[in-house]
Amino acid sequence: MTTINAKAYAAQSPTSSLAATTIRRRVPTETDVQIEILFCGVCHSDLHFARNEWGFTQYPAVPGHEIVGRVTAIGGGVKKFKLGDTVGVGCLVDSCRTCPDCRAGLEQFCSDMTMTYGSTDKHLNAPTLGGYAQSIVVTEDFVLRMPANLDLAAAAPLLCAGITTYSPLRHWKVGSGQKVGIVGLGGLGHMGVKFARAFGAHVVLFTTSPGKVADGKRLGAHEVIVSTDAAQMAAQANTFDFILDAVSATHDINAYLNLLKRDGNLTLVGAPEKPLSVAAFPLIFRRRSFSGSLIGGLPETQEMLDFCGKHNITCDIEMIRMDEINTAYERMLKSDVKYRFVIDMASLKS
Numbered sequence: 001m002t003t004i005n006a007k008a009y010a011a012q013s014p015t016s017s018l019a020a021t022t023i024r025r026r027v028p029t030e031t032d033v034q035i036e037i038l039f040c041g042v043c044h045s046d047l048h049f050a051r052n053e054w055g056f057t058q059y060p061a062v063p064g065h066e067i068v069g070r071v072t073a074i075g076g077g078v079k080k081f082k083l084g085d086t087v088g089v090g091c092l093v094d095s096c097r098t099c100p101d102c103r104a105g106l107e108q109f110c111s112d113m114t115m116t117y118g119s120t121d122k123h124l125n126a127p128t129l130g131g132y133a134q135s136i137v138v139t140e141d142f143v144l145r146m147p148a149n150l151d152l153a154a155a156a157p158l159l160c161a162g163i164t165t166y167s168p169l170r171h172w173k174v175g176s177g178q179k180v181g182i183v184g185l186g187g188l189g190h191m192g193v194k195f196a197r198a199f200g201a202h203v204v205l206f207t208t209s210p211g212k213v214a215d216g217k218r219l220g221a222h223e224v225i226v227s228t229d230a231a232q233m234a235a236q237a238n239t240f241d242f243i244l245d246a247v248s249a250t251h252d253i254n255a256y257l258n259l260l261k262r263d264g265n266l267t268l269v270g271a272p273e274k275p276l277s278v279a280a281f282p283l284i285f286r287r288r289s290f291s292g293s294l295i296g297g298l299p300e301t302q303e304m305l306d307f308c309g310k311h312n313i314t315c316d317i318e319m320i321r322m323d324e325i326n327t328a329y330e331r332m333l334k335s336d337v338k339y340r341f342v343i344d345m346a347s348l349k350s
Contacts, residue, residue, distance in 0.1 A: 001123055002027040007348050008133035009322055010060035014052040017326045018132070020348075021060060025137050026123045033081050033143045034073035035089065040131035041066025041157035041315075042341035044187070044248065047329050049118055053273075056118060064131025065091045065116040066159040066342075068152045078140045086152065088144040088305065089136060090159035091116055091295050093128060097141075105299040107142075132322065134348055144302050147309025154314035157187065157340040158305060160295065161315060165192040165244060166304040167296035168267040169199060172242050176200035181236075181243035182221070183256060185212050188246035188269055190316060190339040193219045196244070198311050204236070206256070215338070219316070227255070238262075238286070246270050257282035257290065265289045315340045321347035 003024040010021045028034045046063035048054055067089040071081050081087060094114035095102050101109040114122065117130035130136075146155060165188055174180055180201040182192040189205070196203045197220035205221035207213070208228055216224040225232045233255060240259045248270040256266055257278070265288070268276075278290060296304065308314065316339045320328050328341045 003124070006133050006135045008062050008129065009325060009348070010062045010129075010132070011050040012060050014050075014057070018050060018063075023060070023062060023129050023133060024124065024126075025133075025135060026121075028073050028075045028137055029123065030075040030077040031140050032075045032137050033071055033078060033087065033140050034135060034137045035067070035069040035087060035143070036072045036135050037067055037069040037131055037133060037345045039068045039153045039156040040064040040343045040345060041160065041317075042320075042325070042328055042332065042343065043157075043160050044332060045160070046130075046132075047332060050329075058118075058127045060129075061117065061127075062129035062132050063117055064133070064343075065089070066156045066161070067116070067131035067136060068146060068156045068159070069136070069345075072135070074140075080140050081143060081145075086146045086148070088146050088156070088159050089116060089131065089138050089142065090144065090163065090301055092298070093119075093138045093142050094122065105297040107297045108295045132325070132343065134345060142298060144298070144305055147305060149309055149312065150314055153319060153342050153344070154317050155305075155308070156342050157191075157315040157317065158308055159301070161187045161191050161340060162308065163296040163301045163304050164188055164269050164293070165246065166195050166307070167300055168244060168269060168291075168293035169195050169242075170300070171293065172265055172267065174199050174201050174242055178202065178241040179204065179239055181206055181240050181256070181259065183227075183243060183245040184247040184270065185209070185216055185219075185339070186246065186335060187315075187337075187340045190219050192244045192246055193221050194313050197221070198307075198313060201242075204240070233259070240264055242267070244269060248272055250274055250276070253277070253290070254279045254282050257288055260286065260288045262286045263288070265291060268292045315342075317342045319344050323347065
């Protein structure tokens, strides 16, 4: 297959810093869209992947799955997009299209999904390479239309942090008249607060940091509970319809299960490295449930973007240059970002 070169930033080993390199992209096939990448969000998954903390990274590794850009070329059979369109690409770039999950618009659960990085490119028979690059080529069915009114840099993290929090809130039918908890105020949690508020719920943020109380309320929380305060936590027992847990560090999940009403649900979207200990009694005595959620399918992701366009919802971001990515990773490990780094990909050209 004919390929073209693209500038990118890649890790060459689990211990190496990301640095400039050149990668191959395929020339668009009949149904492909070629995208000049304008902005790319920095997800904690990018760091895990670059450092092979999940054990499946192949090198060179190019992270990045919160991609916003402009269409620069299309295949002859492309119907959904034209040159110049502003588009997005999230965590997936293909799937089998035929399994029950795909037919239901839940491509994120397809056993043969192709991730934006860390999978095998079916066209090149090589590892997929992500959005820390000047361009990407994606089949049109996995390209999303970006609302024209949104700031594109601040909209980039919607492609992962946005859909990861939007999907479970929608699945569990969060809305007016409900009391909803958001655990953790980071890249995911701050979007959970914004969406839950936009859906009409009474929103309570849980944080271990007293310094985040004011920011939590600025972002839309009606109440902010410091979770290390036993009295504050006890006062919330048996009062929540739904809790979204966005914490990836080891923490006491039972403390939050005890806050749910009868038939309440706690959904985990954070990814702690070690298994969490879940006690039986908080679940069985109030018929509570504990579940997980993974990003969202393509139809729901487009729905989320359209919702954000209608309600003018974007992420709180800090813009960085491409050559600042290694420093950004170190800061991200210290939670020193409010609340998502976004790379200005114009900086890659220089």
